[in-house]
Amino acid sequence: xxxKVLTTMHEKDMQKVTVAQKITKVIVMFxxxxxxxxxxxxxxxxxxxxxxxxxxxxxxxxLPIPTLFPREILWGNYLExxxxxxxxxxxxxxxxxxxxxxxxxxxxxxLSAFAFARLEFKGKNALFAALLATMMIPGELFTITNYVTxxxxxxxxxxxxLIVPFLVSVFYIYLLRQNFLxxxxxxxxxxxxxxxxxLKYLWKVMIPLSLPNLISITILKMMGAWNSYVWPRLVTxxxxxxxxxxxxxxxFTDMSGQANIPVQMAAVTVVSIPLFLVFIFLxxxxxxxxxxxxxxG
Amino acid sequence: xxNFLQKIKFDQWKAWxxxxxxxxxxxxxxxxxxxxxxxMAFWNGYGLFKELGGELQxxxxxxxxxxxxxxxxxxxxxxxxxxxxxLTVPLSTILALVIAVSLxxxxxxxxxxxxxFFLPYVTNSIAIGMVFEAMFNIVGFGTxxxxxxxxxxxxxxxxxxxxxxxxxxxxxxxxxAVLVIYIVWNALPFKILILLGGLQSVNKQYYDAAKIxxxxxxxxxxxxxxxxxxxxxxxVVITGFIGGFKEYSSIVGIFGDDMHAVGGESLNTMVGYxxxxxxxxxxGDASAAALxxxxxxxxxxMINMYVSKKKTHY
Numbered sequence: 001x002x003x004k005v006l007t008t009m010h011e012k013d014m015q016k017v018t019v020a021q022k023i024t025k026v027i028v029m030f031x032x033x034x035x036x037x038x039x040x041x042x043x044x045x046x047x048x049x050x051x052x053x054x055x056x057x058x059x060x061x062x063l064p065i066p067t068l069f070p071r072e073i074l075w076g077n078y079l080e081x082x083x084x085x086x087x088x089x090x091x092x093x094x095x096x097x098x099x100x101x102x103x104x105x106x107x108x109x110x111l112s113a114f115a116f117a118r119l120e121f122k123g124k125n126a127l128f129a130a131l132l133a134t135m136m137i138p139g140e141l142f143t144i145t146n147y148v149t150x151x152x153x154x155x156x157x158x159x160x161x162l163i164v165p166f167l168v169s170v171f172y173i174y175l176l177r178q179n180f181l182x183x184x185x186x187x188x189x190x191x192x193x194x195x196x197x198x199l200k201y202l203w204k205v206m207i208p209l210s211l212p213n214l215i216s217i218t219i220l221k222m223m224g225a226w227n228s229y230v231w232p233r234l235v236t237x238x239x240x241x242x243x244x245x246x247x248x249x250x251x252f253t254d255m256s257g258q259a260n261i262p263v264q265m266a267a268v269t270v271v272s273i274p275l276f277l278v279f280i281f282l283x284x285x286x287x288x289x290x291x292x293x294x295x296x297g
Numbered sequence: 298x299x300n301f302l303q304k305i306k307f308d309q310w311k312a313w314x315x316x317x318x319x320x321x322x323x324x325x326x327x328x329x330x331x332x333x334x335x336x337m338a339f340w341n342g343y344g345l346f347k348e349l350g351g352e353l354q355x356x357x358x359x360x361x362x363x364x365x366x367x368x369x370x371x372x373x374x375x376x377x378x379x380x381x382x383x384l385t386v387p388l389s390t391i392l393a394l395v396i397a398v399s400l401x402x403x404x405x406x407x408x409x410x411x412x413x414f415f416l417p418y419v420t421n422s423i424a425i426g427m428v429f430e431a432m433f434n435i436v437g438f439g440t441x442x443x444x445x446x447x448x449x450x451x452x453x454x455x456x457x458x459x460x461x462x463x464x465x466x467x468x469x470x471x472x473x474a475v476l477v478i479y480i481v482w483n484a485l486p487f488k489i490l491i492l493l494g495g496l497q498s499v500n501k502q503y504y505d506a507a508k509i510x511x512x513x514x515x516x517x518x519x520x521x522x523x524x525x526x527x528x529x530x531x532x533v534v535i536t537g538f539i540g541g542f543k544e545y546s547s548i549v550g551i552f553g554d555d556m557h558a559v560g561g562e563s564l565n566t567m568v569g570y571x572x573x574x575x576x577x578x579x580x581g582d583a584s585a586a587a588l589x590x591x592x593x594x595x596x597x598x599m600i601n602m603y604v605s606k607k608k609t610h611y
Contacts, residue, residue, distance in 0.1 A: 021401075035399055036403070037399065043414060043482065044413060046428045047416065064442065107318075109319075111318065111319070115311075119311060121309045134327050134328075134331075141584075141588070143328065143571075143572075144575055144587055145333040145334050146326055147580075150348075164326075168316075168319045170323075173319065176366060227423075229546055229549070249423050265431060268425075268428055271424045275421060276419070279415075283412075286418075287490065292337065
């Protein structure tokens, strides 16, 4: 009833719209679009600049008035970037570390989330609360001791050191547990009556039902490997184990202004393109994880 | 009944087996660090190399904290961090709010523009930092015919003389300006995402009521939109402050590992300071600095929460 009154009042109000109001509306809309388009241009410009710079020759890049589109497209910069920054090897390392840590991390997360969501055991709630509390502490605090620990373990310069310390994420366990809790317990009990084993139930029922979250975790984990910089730098000393982001900054540290920037931009583009592709095709999964946690990668 | 009890027992045992990989790893890499970092912070002059070299006894005290605060250059890092946070958080929040409200007011191209505004989120901050470096960089700096870079050229259209943003001899405030621009650019997507999500769940009836009263747009914005969005604004401000205090990789992206322009003032931050001490095997000092960072973040978050509780409507 109340809704009805409101809409009729609304309609009456609309009929009273005068010409002056219409003009203001057009102007406001114009200003809104102008503002949004300007901001969008500012947002996109660095990406545009990165790509066109990566295709220029050094001579063209150094022109006093920069060209907005390369006169001559130089794909060779990409080849040079791969050798200069050793991108091939670093790419391989990143893929190995990303894949192995994602798979192991998924197994651990699924098992823990299952225990927290479905099984009854003493101290369950206390343990879960303690885990959540650790999320408040900044990661740097852990990094210091973990560096000491892995040095004592003799793990420096290995894939292990890049994978193992980050396998468990309390946030992922939390995310998946919430998901598992939404699956009716009756399904689990029914499966028990039928004599289905836990693992089979997990595999056949829970994992398919929480696939979107598992995909989110996979993407965030892979992006984490792709973007990690500090830890690999700290615990590895050669390109045999460094990850792709390390190659970027370490290979191009020349700040004299004479560096070959087009080649540098080619390397940067190579690192950025996979992220764009992931973004374009899997945006909804990323947003899902992101809007809940505010964490990046 | 006996069966039931057996099942419970079995469940217990099973649960711990499922949890065991997570618990073992958490004990080593999460729980132990909490204690050990505290311990190292209060072990005077603790360093891993010293310990591996056979020095096993460290005096207990607050020397690390004293050194960090007194001589370690930590205060400069604190100043840089504070400055960047205080400049970037309000700027990015207000800009994100205006963009989100504008996006919410349009129909055609809304989704397209939304996608564009989200683009910087999925980037590698080191990689795009290098792009910003290239845009502000003066190529051939110090030679007779330098190319002033795209930003200086764009500014030149408006009659601004070329500015030395990041090259040798550039000023502290020019460096800070570049960092602020980059950090705001980088921080916008997340904030727009959250604020737009909030706007889209606001009850339309408030706006209808305002329309009937023909309330001016600005008043609608300050009296309806902002109060209704206040929980989301509080959320992005708090996460913004936490992120700001942990600023690190954007500076490395633009200025490299040295974290300063050639011959320029240090732009190091608190997190950068911790990693620097760690890199030099001063684990005690690194731990002390990390605890100070934690305390600062904790206090600021508490203040933020207190203020937002008072100011948030709901």
